[in-house]
Amino acid sequence: DTAVSQTPKYLVTQMGNDKSIKCEQNLGHDTMYWYKQDSKKFLKIMFSYNNKELIINETVPNRFSPKSPDKAHLNLHINSLELGDSAVYFCASSLLLTAYEQYFGPGTRLTVT
Amino acid sequence: AQSVTQLDSQVPVFEEAPVELRCNYSSSVSVYLFWYVQYPNQGLQLLLKYLSGSTLVKGINGFEAEFNKSQTSFHLRKPSVHISDTAEYFCAVSGGQTGANNLFFGTGTRLTVIP
Numbered sequence: 001d002t003a004v005s006q007t008p009k010y011l012v013t014q015m016g017n018d019k020s021i022k023c024e025q026n027l028g029h030d031t032m033y034w035y036k037q038d039s040k041k042f043l044k045i046m047f048s049y050n051n052k053e054l055i056i057n058e059t060v061p062n063r064f065s066p067k068s069p070d071k072a073h074l075n076l077h078i079n080s081l082e083l084g085d086s087a088v089y090f091c092a093s094s095l096l097l098t099a100y101e102q103y104f105g106p107g108t109r110l111t112v113t
Numbered sequence: 114a115q116s117v118t119q120l121d122s123q124v125p126v127f128e129e130a131p132v133e134l135r136c137n138y139s140s141s142v143s144v145y146l147f148w149y150v151q152y153p154n155q156g157l158q159l160l161l162k163y164l165s166g167s168t169l170v171k172g173i174n175g176f177e178a179e180f181n182k183s184q185t186s187f188h189l190r191k192p193s194v195h196i197s198d199t200a201e202y203f204c205a206v207s208g209g210q211t212g213a214n215n216l217f218f219g220t221g222t223r224l225t226v227i228p
Contacts, residue, residue: 004156041201043157043218056215090156100145100164100207102216104156 003027004105006091012111013081021076021108023091031055031097032074034066037088037107049074050097078110086112115140115206119219126194127227134189134222136178136204146187147205147216148178157203163187174198199226 004025013019025032033056034046048056052068063079078085091105120135138144145164149157161172168180178189187204204219 041221043203043221045215045217048215092157100147100162101159104149104158106154106156 004091004093004103006089006105006108008108009106010109010111012113014113015081015083017081018077018079019081019110020078021089021091021110023074023076023105025072025091025093025103025105027093027095027103029093029095029103030071031094032068032071033092033094033102034074034076035090035092035104037090039087043090047074047076055097081110081112083112086110115144115217117204117206117217117219119202119204119222121222122220123223123225125225125227128196129193131192132190132194132198132224134202134204134224136187136189136219138185138187138204138206140185140206145207146178146180147207148172148176148187148189149203149205149218150174151201151203151221153200160189160202194224194226196226196228198224200224 007022031050033048035043037043046060047066049068065077068074088107088109090107092102094102116139118137126132147162148160150160151157160176161170163170163180171177176191201221203221205216207216
């Protein structure tokens with residue numbers, strides 16, 4: 001009964017490939033997020049979605065495309081992977097757009113070789 | 114713009130000793146403050162939050178934090194740490210000009226509890 005789950009947990013791929021990371025939450029929340037944690041553990045928001053609509057798109061290359069098929073899912077698709085994309089990607093959710101408490105998934109460690 | 118500074122990247126402390134992890138923020142408007150903990154190879158878990166009201170906030174696992182507006186600080190404390198408290202701790206700020214649901218994180222403090 002995991003609240004926020006992500007698949008896969010680890011992803012190793014070569015430069016130039018396209019890959020997707022899936023996120024699901026079973027909390028009934030309206031808002032979902034993607035964060036990137038770099039090698040120095042710095043966390044930065046990438047996207048947020050509210051009721052399947054994009055709310056925030058920070059300065060993220062357009063090779064990154066989030067897709068929300070329904071409120072419970074927010075997937076992250078990455079085209080033409082680069083070495084600098086190697087990081088841990090966290091999905092999170094909150095009850096409402098204005099709710100301050102966010103619940104995080106376990107993370108997906110992406111390694112681009 | 115908002116930002117968060119965690120002054121110590123690593124804090125070693127002996128078991129059962131007290132600990133304080135420091136966090137300072139900058140913002141020109143009212144903010145909301147959070148501490149998250151990340152255990153090895155896990156996601157982030159909310160320890161505590163300050164939204165309004167009492168400036169002393171109590172969280173899970175015996176942690177507490179005090180919001181000090183004049184010093185723009187939100188330091189995290191625990192009177193007696195356990196081995197299981199070894200983890201990465203992140204201070205975060207939300208609210209203000211950029212929207213209520215943006216979380217801006219500090220660079221983290223690695224707490225290592227020594228037996």
